[in-house]
Structures are given as structure tokens and as C-alpha cells.
Amino acid sequence: FDPRLILNVTLAVAKAAMDSGVATRPIHDFSSYREKLSQFVYRSGMIMKPVFEQAKRNPKTIVYAEGEDDRVLRAVQIVVDDGLAKPILIGRRETIETKIKTLGLRLEVDKDVEIVEIMRDYRLHSYADYYHRLMGRRGISPTAALSLVRTRASILAAIMVRRGEADAMICGTSGRYGRHLEQIEGVIGIREGQSVLAAMNLVIMEKDTLFMCDTYVNYDPTAEQLAAITLMAAEEVRRFGIKPKVALLCHSNFGNRDNASSFKMRRVRELVLEKCPDMEIEGEMHSDAALSEQLRNNIFPNSRLRGSANLLIMPNLDSANIAYNLVKMTADGLPVGPLLLGAAKPAHILSPSATVRAVVNVSAVAVIDAQIHAGEAE
Known part of the structure; x- marks a missing residue:
């Protein structure tokens, strides 16, 4: 089911009512009316709006590693309809064409989307040779390189991005995040000037x-x-049209405990302010203090942070992943991402639980990443 039908059908009914004279309250601004409806259909609408608008200005080519996935195909239909990107699907042509029909999609192969079926692609051995040249000193023989390019779609997608045959890649609707990350890092690498990859x-x-x-x-x-992660994350937050307000979270609250974790988070604040003195950042602090200015002021009235924090930096992976999933489920939150930060070229790794809307949202972010990489956006 394509949820945009709710918008289209509602708008069509409203227009018909106006044309027939039945409507007692005519709609004078259909664009505004559509936007209000969208807020009910897609809760991510307002946050993602500046991202979608920027992506549409200059759509880029995105290669989807799991091109046979139903969610990916449904998302690609929306991406094409909305003019967000030019999709390349990795997968078996016959399978993809059958699924397009079964799912009732309108995608036209070779017009709306390109398909890379690697076992029948003339570039197979070129890709394998390229991968071996990259990974030959990491234990990947020519034979292994050929096998991996044939069987690991994320490796193939990353090679296409590195060679300039696609502007960005999206993977992760199946498989382990760590394996996809390893493959992307091996082929695409870390952005110049950065020392680490991260997920937001x-x-x-x-x-x-x-x-x-x-x-x-x-x-x-x-x-x-x-x-470094905080600075990259703040940069990404600004792309959503939002001013980053950073809280460095810890079990310690403004110096009331001294141990390795609290020392680390205090040092993060110092390092960030050395690089970006104007950053609205504070910590180390409890999560409740991060979200409540009143509580924070009772503890530390001279905080640099005003209002509620919107960028939460956790001390380790356990705390970040647990907090994210708790907020997502208990607050009835709508997740976007994960977004990969720090890659040398645009690449994002979704999770197996990703929805169609998640794929669409990350596609728009990937297009902006590609625009920035090409020097076309900030």
C-alpha cells in the first residue's frame, strides 16, 4: 500500500467537491492543504522537508545494494515519483521485474531504474580486478575478489560509488550492520580530515x-x-535546518563523580570547543538535565546550553544503542537513519527493520551528501 494515496485521493475528492459546488469551504491554497495532510500521513514531513527540497534541486544517482527487497522497490517508486534521485538496483533482472508487477508498482526498467545483474554484467571482471587492487594486501586474492564481488552486493555498490558510476549507496535492509560497515570502510574509506566513522x-x-x-x-x-563524532553530527544536524544543541551524556552530572567515563566526556567538551568555540554544547550531564532547562539550571546555572538539547552524544555504543531504541519505542517516535558519518563518499547502512519511509528518507539524505561531495551544496 502506498500511503501517498491518502493524500492523492483526499485532494481529488476535495477538488471534485469544489468543482461540483458541494464544498461549503473551498480550498484556495492546495499546496498548503497538501502539506497539512502530509503531516498526518508522514510524521517525518516537517523535519525532512528542507532535506527533500534540497535533494530535488539536483537529483543524484543512488545504487541500492538490496535491489530485490520489497521495501526498497516501494521506496524507489516514491524516490522516482518525487524526483529525489536516479536509482540503480543491484539484483536479478527477472526477479526485480516480477516483483515490480506483483507489488503493483509503475517503475519502468531501463527508464526509471537501472538494474545491475552482476553475473551477466560485462564489468564483472573489471570490478573484481579493481577490488583486488584495493584489498590485495588485506588478504583478498584475485579469486576471492571475484567471488566477493559476485556475492556481496554492498561491496559491488561501494565499488560503483568509488569508481564514480554512482553518487551514493544505500544498503543494510538485510545482513549485519558490522559486515556492511567493514565492506564500505574497505572500499570507500574514511573522509579526508576525519579519523573515524560513526552512526547517527x-x-x-x-x-x-x-x-x-x-x-x-x-x-x-x-x-x-x-x-570528532560530535562535530560531524552537528554538521549533519544543520543540514536538517536545525541548530545543534549538544548534550554530552554520562552517569556523572557536572563533575559530581570522578571516573574514566566522566573524565572522557569532560574532555570531549574541551576538544569540541577548541575546534568550534561557538558550539552550543554542555556536559557531562544526566539525560534528564539535557532535556530540562529548569532542572539543568538548578544544578548548573551557567550552562552554555539553552532550552532542550537535540543532539545527544553518548559515552559508548551500549548506552547510545539502548537509549535510541528505548526512545524510539516508548515515546512512539518515528526513527530516521542510521546515517553514516565520516565516509569518504556518500554511503548509508540501514537496519533490517527499516521501513519504506526510512529508505526514502535516507535516500534524500544520501542525495544531499552527494551534492556536498560534488561541491554543489553546503
């Missing part, structure tokens, strides 16, 4: 939106790594 999730709730790091990548990052 955001949860859109009725009144607030929270960004959280590092939810998937670094098990116990150092203060230096967390500072």
Missing part, C-alpha cells in the same frame, strides 16, 4: 526531535573520537 539516528516525536550518536559503530570511543 534521529527520532521524531510529537513535540521534539532527538539526534543520537554513536548508535552502531564505535564500541568505546576515546574522547578524541567522540569529539
